[in-house]
Amino acid sequence: MSKSFEIAIVGGGIAGLTLAIALHRRNIAVQVYEQTAQFKEIGAGVSFSSNAVAAMETCDGELAGSFGPGVKSAFDKVTTANGWPSKQTVWFDYYDGMSPKQRDEILFSITSGCGQQGVHRARFLDELVKAFPAEKTHLGKRLQNIVEREDGKIILNFTDGTSAEADAVIGCDGIHSRVRSFIVGENHPSAHPSYSHKYAYRGIVPMEAAIEAIGEEKARNSCMFLGKSGHVLTFPMDDGKFLNMVAFYEDQNEWADDRRLTKMSTREDALNDFKDFGPDVTKIMSLVQPRLPIWAIFDTCENPLPIFFKGRIAVIGDAAHATSPHHGNGAGFAIEDSALIAELLADELVHTPRDIEAALATYDKVRRGRDQWLVQSSRFVGNVDAGLIPEIGTDYKKVHQEIKERYSKIIGFSPKEEAIHAKKVMHEKLAL
Numbered sequence: 147m148s149k150s151f152e153i154a155i156v157g158g159g160i161a162g163l164t165l166a167i168a169l170h171r172r173n174i175a176v177q178v179y180e181q182t183a184q185f186k187e188i189g190a191g192v193s194f195s196s197n198a199v200a201a202m203e204t205c206d207g208e209l210a211g212s213f214g215p216g217v218k219s220a221f222d223k224v225t226t227a228n229g230w231p232s233k234q235t236v237w238f239d240y241y242d243g244m245s246p247k248q249r250d251e252i253l254f255s256i257t258s259g260c261g262q263q264g265v266h267r268a269r270f271l272d273e274l275v276k277a278f279p280a281e282k283t284h285l286g287k288r289l290q291n292i293v294e295r296e297d298g299k300i301i302l303n304f305t306d307g308t309s310a311e312a313d314a315v316i317g318c319d320g321i322h323s324r325v326r327s328f329i330v331g332e333n334h335p336s337a338h339p340s341y342s343h344k345y346a347y348r349g350i351v352p353m354e355a356a357i358e359a360i361g362e363e364k365a366r367n368s369c370m371f372l373g374k375s376g377h378v379l380t381f382p383m384d385d386g387k388f389l390n391m392v393a394f395y396e397d398q399n400e401w402a403d404d405r406r407l408t409k410m411s412t413r414e415d416a417l418n419d420f421k422d423f424g425p426d427v428t429k430i431m432s433l434v435q436p437r438l439p440i441w442a443i444f445d446t447c448e449n450p451l452p453i454f455f456k457g458r459i460a461v462i463g464d465a466a467h468a469t470s471p472h473h474g475n476g477a478g479f480a481i482e483d484s485a486l487i488a489e490l491l492a493d494e495l496v497h498t499p500r501d502i503e504a505a506l507a508t509y510d511k512v513r514r515g516r517d518q519w520l521v522q523s524s525r526f527v528g529n530v531d532a533g534l535i536p537e538i539g540t541d542y543k544k545v546h547q548e549i550k551e552r553y554s555k556i557i558g559f560s561p562k563e564e565a566i567h568a569k570k571v572m573h574e575k576l577a578l
């Protein structure tokens with residue numbers, strides 16, 4: 147090992163595993179502590195745009211190949227692009243989801259270098275798990291508290307009565323992060339995400355049935371159906387064998403339990419919410435599984451975290467900036483975080499506890515603005531998609547302009563350039 151310090155990662159989701167792989171590939175000692183008895187993800191889709199794919203490559207670093215599979219090769223094994231050659235750069239084709247016409251025309255398209263890349267979450271996680279040494283993962287370890295010992299070591303105590311020590315802790319423990327509460331205090335408003343007053347039905351449809359229902363172009367390629375008080379997106383996944391559907395609906399009520407963000411619902415409930423939508427939406431919805439999960443969309447929009455680190459404890463991914471999914475980039479930005487933290491900790495000047503703190507302070511300084519912009523912008527775009535911004539409404543020219551500008555900020559980003567800039571910032575800090 148080229149470094150004498152060891153990093154503890156709390157949480158083995160997309161943020162935790164991509165960071166673990168990125169550190170391991172840089173010869174940095176790292177252990178992952180995950181609360182569940184086995185790594186698990188839900189059976190729904192998640193999609194990535196070109197910024198996230200570039201961040202995966204940065205996670206893998208210069209030694210790509212010599213360590214076996216990395217983040218990018220894990221992703222390459224499971225990703226599904228749009229089905230048509232002419233749609234390879236399309237992120238989404240936008241349609242009027244309320245239109246009564248069956249074969250409606252595209253309002254506009256948003257494009258990016260690699261277009262739409264959809265994966266089945268559980269399969270992606272399986273591949274990430276394979277790219278990290280099993281002996282460095284500790285399952286059934288639910289973090290309870292963190293204390294700093296007099297000698298500077300950070301002690302993690304788990305609910306099963308065991309503990310572990312490390313030189314720094316990175317909380318990748320999701321929207322209800324325990325690590326976050328050690329940074330800002332349990333009673334700080336930002337320790338608790340809030341309800342965006344939207345929920346989402348997540349369904350899967352066999353591709354052949356989807357083609358029969360809405361035609362080949364819409365079924366095989368990613369679509370966004372704009373609507374009133376709701377909107378629906380679809381994209382192909384699993385080598386085009388299935389179509390993933392996410393249907394967002396505006397909720398006037400409060401969510402009953404902010405610790406349980408999912409509940410089971412039915413296809414009939416979904417069809418009832420979307421009964422005023424056009425035939426493309428209702429036909430796809432009538433093909434999803436009879437019982438399907440609803441996800442309450444919580445985020446940190448109303449109470450953003452004022453800082454992403456404290457000493458040698460930091461948070462990344464949803465633990466730092468849980469976002470609504472309307473930019474399709476919560477996981478993508480988590481991977482951007484992983485890439486930058488790994489680059490900073492691997493820097494040749496980082497050795498001592500003070501250096502680690504400087505690296506985490508630099509991560510906070512460089513990433514917090516972009517990460518928190520995503521959270522704010524995503525809420526806004528969710529309302530644009532659902533026709534809820536009065537000055538935009540269903541003026542599709544304005545809708546197009548708004549989404550295009552915001553999306554170009556997401557994809558017009560280079561993780562490598564960010565790392566170069568961040569290292570300069572960190573070197574200045576270390577020289578003080």
Ligand SMILES: Cc1cc2nc3c(=O)[nH]c(=O)nc-3n(C[C@H](O)[C@H](O)[C@H](O)COP(=O)(O)OP(=O)(O)OC[C@H]3O[C@@H](n4cnc5c(N)ncnc54)[C@H](O)[C@@H]3O)c2cc1C
Pocket residue numbers: 156157158159160161162179180181182191192193194287288289290318319320321322323324346348392441443462463464465469470471474475476477478479480
């Ligand atoms: C409906 C919906 C659709 C989405 N679509 C997209 C999309 O298309 N593209 C995209 O980029 N993003 C999307 N997102 C966002 C994305 O799902 C999240 O941003 C991403 O999963 C966050 O990953 P994470 O690793 O930070 O957190 P999580 O995936 O929540 O992982 C946290 C991990 O930490 C563990 N953990 C929690 N507490 C503890 C503890 N105390 N001790 C130990 N372990 C603990 C958990 O068990 C879990 O394994 C979507 C979100 C939703 C709700």
